Amino acid sequence: MSYAIIRNDKLTRVDAQGSYIHNDRRSKGHSNKDIDPTRTHLNFWCRKNELTYIKEFDKMKKEYDLKGTIRSNSNIMCEMMITSDNAFFNKIGLEETKRYFKESYKFVCNYKNLGEKYIVSAAVHLDETTPHMHLVYIPVIHTKDKESKDIDKICCRDFWKGRDSYRQLQNAFHKYITSKGFDLERGLPVEETGARHEKIEDLKKLTNFENTKKVLDNLKLELPETPNINDIKLIKLNREKVENEIIKPKDNMIEKLYNEKVSLQRELLKQVNLVNEAEKYQKERDSILAENKELHNTVKYLEHEYKKKNNTLDLKFENRKRELEQDFQNKEFDIEYKYKNKIRSLEKENNYLHKIIDKFYETVDKFIVWICHKFGIGESKELVKNFEEETHSFIDPVKQIKHEEIEKEWDLER
Numbered sequence: 001m002s003y004a005i006i007r008n009d010k011l012t013r014v015d016a017q018g019s020y021i022h023n024d025r026r027s028k029g030h031s032n033k034d035i036d037p038t039r040t041h042l043n044f045w046c047r048k049n050e051l052t053y054i055k056e057f058d059k060m061k062k063e064y065d066l067k068g069t070i071r072s073n074s075n076i077m078c079e080m081m082i083t084s085d086n087a088f089f090n091k092i093g094l095e096e097t098k099r100y101f102k103e104s105y106k107f108v109c110n111y112k113n114l115g116e117k118y119i120v121s122a123a124v125h126l127d128e129t130t131p132h133m134h135l136v137y138i139p140v141i142h143t144k145d146k147e148s149k150d151i152d153k154i155c156c157r158d159f160w161k162g163r164d165s166y167r168q169l170q171n172a173f174h175k176y177i178t179s180k181g182f183d184l185e186r187g188l189p190v191e192e193t194g195a196r197h198e199k200i201e202d203l204k205k206l207t208n209f210e211n212t213k214k215v216l217d218n219l220k221l222e223l224p225e226t227p228n229i230n231d232i233k234l235i236k237l238n239r240e241k242v243e244n245e246i247i248k249p250k251d252n253m254i255e256k257l258y259n260e261k262v263s264l265q266r267e268l269l270k271q272v273n274l275v276n277e278a279e280k281y282q283k284e285r286d287s288i289l290a291e292n293k294e295l296h297n298t299v300k301y302l303e304h305e306y307k308k309k310n311n312t313l314d315l316k317f318e319n320r321k322r323e324l325e326q327d328f329q330n331k332e333f334d335i336e337y338k339y340k341n342k343i344r345s346l347e348k349e350n351n352y353l354h355k356i357i358d359k360f361y362e363t364v365d366k367f368i369v370w371i372c373h374k375f376g377i378g379e380s381k382e383l384v385k386n387f388e389e390e391t392h393s394f395i396d397p398v399k400q401i402k403h404e405e406i407e408k409e410w411d412l413e414r
Helices: 013-023 037-042 053-063 086-113 165-179 200-207 209-218 229-234 239-375 380-391 397-413
Strands: 005-011 044-047 077-083 119-125 132-137 140-144 150-154
Touching: 005 013, 005 165, 013 053, 013 119, 013 132, 013 239, 044 086, 053 119, 077 086, 086 119, 086 132, 086 165, 239 380
Parallel strands: none
Antiparallel strands: 005 077, 044 119, 077 132, 119 132, 140 150
């Protein structure tokens, strides 16, 4: 019988970067030998991330105003691995396999009222030995702040609060997935099996039981020959002889097999630990290389942006300078034009006044001559002289102005 398998891992920033490289197949040379590059085109997403997991997290945190204290070593995301075994997937075929993972995706979106908007990525891998889905999400709880306002808060600890939280997850998943028509068993409780909570990578090894089956098939347990029943009848049925010849040899063989099994398990555990350490090192190495590449790209982008902005500023400065120079020239031309027009206007007005004054002199002279002739007074010059002597005023305005200025100076001196 096949089992409905769902497991959860908590991810720090470093872990998330390593998962992103593996899940999105960003590494050129795969350290995981289970990956068949010729089948990678069969992989699909129930939800595809546009950016790296870290950038998607930062974007969602800002966009949805997520609260919570985030430290450098905090678990900021979680990753679920959903699968079964090869016998199950081979039996249901490709289309039903896809439906299995799509239904599993819907289950996680609604579990604990999480919401699809907090799913970072859901990648289904069909290019490895056993089909499985990596579903990365932000563990958001819906709660209230100190002012009793509704908030969404990032808190991995509270999302998986309680000792039986994972058991509740497995129970709920088994109930949901079987209701969708998939004939799967719920695994036995940990109290009955004594099993520990397996890590996702270990689960991928365990579900690939084909190689394990081959090893087990090649193991032959050689038990001692069982005495013929007729030979037993010939033996004197005393307790000591039966124990020494029948029971003890089998007990010794059972004990020997048990010890060999324990020894084999220890060796296998050492090998698994060694592989896990190597994979952990490879994941960290891939993460560091990816971060280094990302930093290089960021530096290049910033240098390009700096040059572009610097060129833009230079161009703006030159354009502004030309605009100001042109504006200054235009204003200078306008002022010069206005003053030239004003000067021409004043000159014209001055000439006109001179003509008026000249004409006035001429008219006054004619008037005096006419008066003298009309009334028989005598010469006009004599009349003018008498007028100036009696009134102390001059007919000529220039002489009059000069005379008045001299009198003012005399008054000041007095």
